[in-house]
Amino acid sequence: MSAFAATFTDAVSLLVTFDHRVAEIVGLSLRVSGAAVVLGALIGLPLGACLAVARFPGKSVLTVLVNGLMGLPSVVVGVVVYLFLSRSGPLGEFGLLYTPPAMVVAQTLLVVPLMAAIARQVVDDAWQRYEEELRMLRFSWWRSVTTLLHDCRHSLLVALLAGLGRAMSEVGAVMIVGGNIDRATRVMTTAIALETSKGDLALAIALGIVLIFLILALNALAFGLRHWAIRRFG
Amino acid sequence: MHIDDAILPLRIRGLSYRPNGRAVLAGLELELGIEGITLVLGANGSGKTMLLRAICGLIEPSAGRIEWGPAGEGGRPRAGVMMLFQHPMMLRSSVLDNVALGLRPLGVPAPERRRRAMAMLERIGLADRAGDSARQLSGGEQQRLALARAWLTGPRLLLLDEPTASLDPSATAEVERIVREIRTDGTRIVMVTHNLGQATRLGDDVIFMAAGRVCEHTPVQRFFSRPQSEEARLFIQGELPWHMRF
Numbered sequence: 001m002s003a004f005a006a007t008f009t010d011a012v013s014l015l016v017t018f019d020h021r022v023a024e025i026v027g028l029s030l031r032v033s034g035a036a037v038v039l040g041a042l043i044g045l046p047l048g049a050c051l052a053v054a055r056f057p058g059k060s061v062l063t064v065l066v067n068g069l070m071g072l073p074s075v076v077v078g079v080v081v082y083l084f085l086s087r088s089g090p091l092g093e094f095g096l097l098y099t100p101p102a103m104v105v106a107q108t109l110l111v112v113p114l115m116a117a118i119a120r121q122v123v124d125d126a127w128q129r130y131e132e133e134l135r136m137l138r139f140s141w142w143r144s145v146t147t148l149l150h151d152c153r154h155s156l157l158v159a160l161l162a163g164l165g166r167a168m169s170e171v172g173a174v175m176i177v178g179g180n181i182d183r184a185t186r187v188m189t190t191a192i193a194l195e196t197s198k199g200d201l202a203l204a205i206a207l208g209i210v211l212i213f214l215i216l217a218l219n220a221l222a223f224g225l226r227h228w229a230i231r232r233f234g
Numbered sequence: 235m236h237i238d239d240a241i242l243p244l245r246i247r248g249l250s251y252r253p254n255g256r257a258v259l260a261g262l263e264l265e266l267g268i269e270g271i272t273l274v275l276g277a278n279g280s281g282k283t284m285l286l287r288a289i290c291g292l293i294e295p296s297a298g299r300i301e302w303g304p305a306g307e308g309g310r311p312r313a314g315v316m317m318l319f320q321h322p323m324m325l326r327s328s329v330l331d332n333v334a335l336g337l338r339p340l341g342v343p344a345p346e347r348r349r350r351a352m353a354m355l356e357r358i359g360l361a362d363r364a365g366d367s368a369r370q371l372s373g374g375e376q377q378r379l380a381l382a383r384a385w386l387t388g389p390r391l392l393l394l395d396e397p398t399a400s401l402d403p404s405a406t407a408e409v410e411r412i413v414r415e416i417r418t419d420g421t422r423i424v425m426v427t428h429n430l431g432q433a434t435r436l437g438d439d440v441i442f443m444a445a446g447r448v449c450e451h452t453p454v455q456r457f458f459s460r461p462q463s464e465e466a467r468l469f470i471q472g473e474l475p476w477h478m479r480f
């Protein structure tokens with residue numbers, strides 16, 4: 001009991017003293033996952049919206065595929081990206097393996113289907129309701145896509161926050177393509193896994209607290225945003 | 235102001251629409267002259283909304299054709315036809331942005347769009363609400379907004395689907411005032427309503443629909459004083475039996 005309490009106290013003191021190791025790891029996590037979410041949104045949101053609005057053969061197949069890819073195991077994405085980036089792989093010459101950009105690529109691939117699936121659902125609902133009126137107003141399909149994305153912006157921002165949560169708490173992909181190198185590619189989840197196995201539970205718990213706090217904060221933000229948007233725009 | 239003046243008169247010949255085997259429009263014949271307000275009456279399900287949707291090309295007819303203008307050109311409607319839906323689209327943005335929406339595809343630059351939309355809001359009496367969220371307007375205000383949006387695109391032919399269905403008497407009067415003004419502006423209007431009083435107040439002529447056909451097309455006064463068909467007579471008396479409706 002006392003050992004447990006001591007570990008916990010150590011963890012808290014790491015946090016209140018703003019330990020530089022903790023700060024460094026948390027900072028890298030936020031940068032990598034933040035970049036992945038921005039890239040993922042730039043690709044996923046228009047993709048999902050196009051999937052809702054455009055008509056083309058194979059549309060339902062692609063829709064099922066995107067929805068299915070939402071549950072993609074992160075280790076699988078990690079392996080695939082690893083194969084592409086490893087020395088003998090097609091993109092090996094760029095030397096990206098075991099660098100933060102590789103981690104951004106892997107997490108982007110994880111986030112894109114999530115963003116696309118949510119955007120497709122949200123935009124499709126709006127499209128069902130507004131299709132005839134938009135056609136009546138002679139909106140081209142691309143103008144309809146951008147108009148509906150803008151109209152659903154609050155729901156989509158919530159999707160963005162969900163994506164950030166998924167990226168930050170993911171461990172498999174960053175472990176494989178980042179390699180968990182100290183002061184280079186170590187992020188919160190990989191550090192927690194490593195420190196726990198090494199027996200440095202204080203650092204693991206400190207990082208765990210930060211991670212949980214961040215996830216809760218994201219959810220609170222999403223919740224607040226929804227309410228604000230409903231009150232402001234109806 | 236008008237994009238295309240050559241779409242009227244409009245002739246509809248043998249127009250049918252059978253989405254699932256059942257004829258929703260059944261060989262409909264109709265001629266619309268170049269000006270005035272035509273009111274469309276008829277029981278629920280008689281095909282009034284479908285007729286409007288067919289005219290603006292939102293449904294693909296199973297048979298028949300629509301001929302546009304003096305030359306009687308066939309095919310899809312060109313620019314200049316606008317329809318107002320019973321539950322108009324309200325985007326999550328300001329009243330002003332919603333009104334200006336229809337000018338975007340016309341390539342009008344943004345400041346000009348805002349200027350024209352603002353002038354339109356003045357005209358329909360919503361100028362003080364310009365910055366409010368469109369979704370927070372009342373039903374009657376939303377109808378007026380949608381009417382303003384359609385009007386701003388300068389349609390030659392404007393189709394209105396029950397624009398006063400859920401409005402109180404003064405909101406109804408307000409919409410009717412705007413409709414008259416749009417007509418005076420030179421726009422041909424076809425308006426569906428269940429309000430017989432409205433038909434006499436607004437209409438130049440009346441189309442009475444039953445079972446996907448135009449049963450009668452006559453001047454308003456004649457329709458109410460001497461209806462030609464048994465269906466119309468019963469409809470006016472509020473006694474149209476179910477089996478004669480569809």
Ligand SMILES: Nc1ncnc2c1ncn2[C@@H]1O[C@H](COP(=O)(O)OP(=O)(O)OP(=O)(O)O)[C@@H](O)[C@H]1O
Nearest residue numbers: 253254258276277278279280281282283284285480
């Ligand atoms: N997509 C569809 N497929 C099959 N039938 C349809 C479809 N849409 C409408 N209908 C049918 O077409 C008929 C005419 O519908 P319409 O909406 O034109 O009636 P309406 O005259 O506008 O009635 P109301 O006064 O209730 O608005 C109805 O019986 C309706 O059930």
Ligand SMILES: [Mg+2]
Nearest residue numbers: 282283284395
């Ligand atoms: Mg109707």
